[in-house]
Amino acid sequence: MKVVALSGGVGGAKFVHGLSQILSSDELTTIVNVGDDFSFLGLTICPDLDTVCYTLAGLANSGTGWGRKDETWNALETISGLGGPAWFHLGDKDIGWHLLRTRMLQDGMTLSEVTSYFCKHHNIPYQVYPVTNDPVPTLVKTNDDKVLNFQDYFVRLGCRPAVAGFDFHNIEKSQPVPGVLDAIHDADIVVIGPSNPWVSIQPILNVPGIRKAIREKITIVISPVKGDKAFRGPAAKMYLEMGINPSAAAVAYHYKHIATGIVIDKEDCDQMAAIEGWGIMVVSTDITMRDEKDRARLASEVIKFYKQIEQEKFNDPLGNNSSKTT
């Protein structure tokens, strides 16, 4: 089978790693958000791509979820000691890769070529694509009418400003990386990882052609929300600030034009009826990924869910949805 996964950073990367444990190299393609990408100290930084690639390469820091394991911090401490900008946390190994990538991009390689280069060197057999090679920086509009660069909002200001909306700059002019639309077209299933719907998945879907291609597919969402909390990051806070109570149901509603099904936590199974009412199939299970086994188990549940959906389609070709719990 062919699976396309959409991913932001930590949560998405963990889930993709789960898929990689149960799928062969030609069965998994990952499409990664680049709206978070930015320039810091002259380095081109791609936080989500790096988190996915480091995770698949076995290089990720399992404690933080981002950055490299066995990392040192001497370059950044030197910069900080000299009064330079050090608010974005870059370890020395991480900086090594940023230096090389920045050089390669300046030498004319595309971001997708550079990403493939990294994967090849680290024996990652799965295709990992940035959704686009064009810069589409996420801008965060705040409720006091400011516009912040994403990493200013996310890291420097610790997500403290209240958001009023998002702009993915120039995304309407961007193009999907060659191969991305074909991968979606060829996929049996598209899985939207447990990433932030507003600032990780939306800037993937908004790249011209992506949303339309995914609508043709069986698409399963993994909820990044359990109860009224996101597993990490500001997703729940963003829902509140946008006037929506954060919940698995809110996530499902968010994706109602695109989701065939959603995987929610078993603690949220009281929301299943509402979600089904919007024509979205639901599986409830333990969606917390504490360790690598959890990742693989959740990935397996998604594949099982896909097979149930396929069976439902076979049994009910007119597409009247039903749902299952595990």
Add this chain to the structure above:
Amino acid sequence: MKVVALSGGVGGAKFVHGLSQILSSDELTTIVNVGDDFSFLGLTICPDLDTVCYTLAGLANSGTGWGRKDETWNALETISGLGGPAWFHLGDKDIGWHLLRTRMLQDGMTLSEVTSYFCKHHNIPYQVYPVTNDPVPTLVKTNDDKVLNFQDYFVRLGCRPAVAGFDFHNIEKSQPVPGVLDAIHDADIVVIGPSNPWVSIQPILNVPGIRKAIREKITIVISPVKGDKAFRGPAAKMYLEMGINPSAAAVAYHYKHIATGIVIDKEDCDQMAAIEGWGIMVVSTDITMRDEKDRARLASEVIKFYKQIEQEKFNDPLGNNSSKTT
């Protein structure tokens, strides 16, 4: 008294550190070669400036003479592991400073401003100037008619090619850093540190106005050669390749239009008569700098030599030279 020291990298930096141990902050100004400066991985690297500044800041690696003490190498090892260029040895702390400097230069600061910034942050009370803020990259002409960038010759190729000459690109159009000519003008003595005459001192002297300003001054050279060997680097090899037997006398002859005196090793005292014959005063002493005490002792000997020269001038105002040994 006012001392201006000209310096390349390791040897010059050690001697400047010696001077700093015996002179107050307003007595010592160092003018540093920038012909070695180059761009690597998008970073602006200034090896001689950094060696001088790290040494004065107490941050230098005393084992290598260049780079930082207590250094790690994770960024470069990452780059190397990914097949990137890693032939120039940059530690993580070193990279931190290069990242910040490159950023500051791109933001419009001059190299001299950036150097002052570093010195101020590290409580270096002595003025350290790059000789010029203009790029004057040293090009090495080889005996097989190739032209190599200096660091390609020096580090990547380990000084193996035989040299036929040097070009300090665009140096005729360069300008001394503001303050440099005034410092020379105000100096009681100019000291040319034990640096490579060809590729460390010549690109200082060739900046328009510098040589002329120094000719007005009492100028003492510290020989970088003992016997037929340079203390480090390719100076002796370069002399041979340029058709000159390397020796303290060869160094003195090299500087005959500029040197008032030269400090040579006591093992080379058989060369004193020849050097004096060219109108250059000589002191012979132990010029090896094994440790910080040696640096201060050698610096003291130079100041003592200067006082002897001053006394000679007083005794012999027509300037018929004589020499002393210690």
